[in-house]
Structure formats: C-alpha cells, structure tokens
Amino acid sequence: MTTKKTAATNKMTQPVEAAMAASKETVETVVKASTEAATKGYEKAVAMSKEHVDAAVKAGNDAYKGYEDVASYNKENVEAVMVAGSTFMSGFQEMNKAFYSLAQASMEDSVAATKKMMACKSFNDVFAIQSDLAKTNYEKALAESRKFSDMGVKLAEEAVSPIAGRVTVTVEKITKPLAA
Numbered sequence: 001m002t003t004k005k006t007a008a009t010n011k012m013t014q015p016v017e018a019a020m021a022a023s024k025e026t027v028e029t030v031v032k033a034s035t036e037a038a039t040k041g042y043e044k045a046v047a048m049s050k051e052h053v054d055a056a057v058k059a060g061n062d063a064y065k066g067y068e069d070v071a072s073y074n075k076e077n078v079e080a081v082m083v084a085g086s087t088f089m090s091g092f093q094e095m096n097k098a099f100y101s102l103a104q105a106s107m108e109d110s111v112a113a114t115k116k117m118m119a120c121k122s123f124n125d126v127f128a129i130q131s132d133l134a135k136t137n138y139e140k141a142l143a144e145s146r147k148f149s150d151m152g153v154k155l156a157e158e159a160v161s162p163i164a165g166r167v168t169v170t171v172e173k174i175t176k177p178l179a180a
Helices: 001-063 066-117 125-179
Strands: none
Touching: 001 125, 066 125
C-alpha cells in the first residue's frame, strides 16, 4: 500500500516539477531577453555618446580660437556626458527592479499553481491546471519581453538626449559664422 501511495505521489509531483521548471525557464527567458535588450541599448547609447562627444570636441576645437571658449565648451560637453551616464544608471536600476518584480511574481504564481495541483483529485485536473499555467506563463513572457524592450529603447533615447543637444549646439555654432 505504501508503494502505491509513493507511486501516486511521484505521479502527482512530476507535473508540479515540470510546471516549476517551465515557470523557471520562462522567467529566465524573459530576464535574458530583457537583459540583452538593455545591454544592446546601453552599447548603442555608449557608442552614440562617444561619437557625439568626439564630434563635439573636434568641432569645438575647430570652431573656437580662444582658450576660454574651448574650456567652457568642453566643460558643457563633459556635463552632458555625466547627465547621460546618470540617466542611464537610474533607468537601468528601474529595469532591474522590474526584473526582480517579474521573477518574484512568477515564483508566487508557480507556488499558487503547485498548491492547486496538490489539491487536485484527478490527473485531468492537474493537467488542466498545468496547461493553464504554461499558457499564462507564455503570454506573460511575451508581454514582459515587449515591456523590457520598450524600456531599453526609451532608456537609450533618454541617455543620448543630452549629448545630442550638445551636438546641436556645436552645429549651430559652426554654421553661424559660415552663414555670415
């Protein structure tokens, strides 16, 4: 009789373990995709920042003859880079908080589903709960990956904005004397 109970318990825990593994895999997939999107956004922002700063510094050195003008101009460029870095870091912190919240919610959902499965009286009920859990996790993974991708793009745009402003100022200062 004990062997039958152990076998029945093992059969009941297998779907639960599979659901937990699927939930863990979903969370890992979403976190990995979001991290990759954030990393690409950051790398793009850094590359654009470097290009813009280099262009701004070159244009600044070419456009201004006086030491004070160049020093002031470069100081403003450095400040723009600092603001961009600060913006990036705060945005990245927000994304990390969102990752953590997602992982925590996923684990809570998995625990709740496991409890429901343990209360089931038939395997059909267990499979129905497991199917619903898999479908829900898939839908959440898609929605969250879109959310994190959007967050990454928005972060990159916000981080590059101060540097783009400095490039605009540089272009205006260069073209103004040429137009006159």
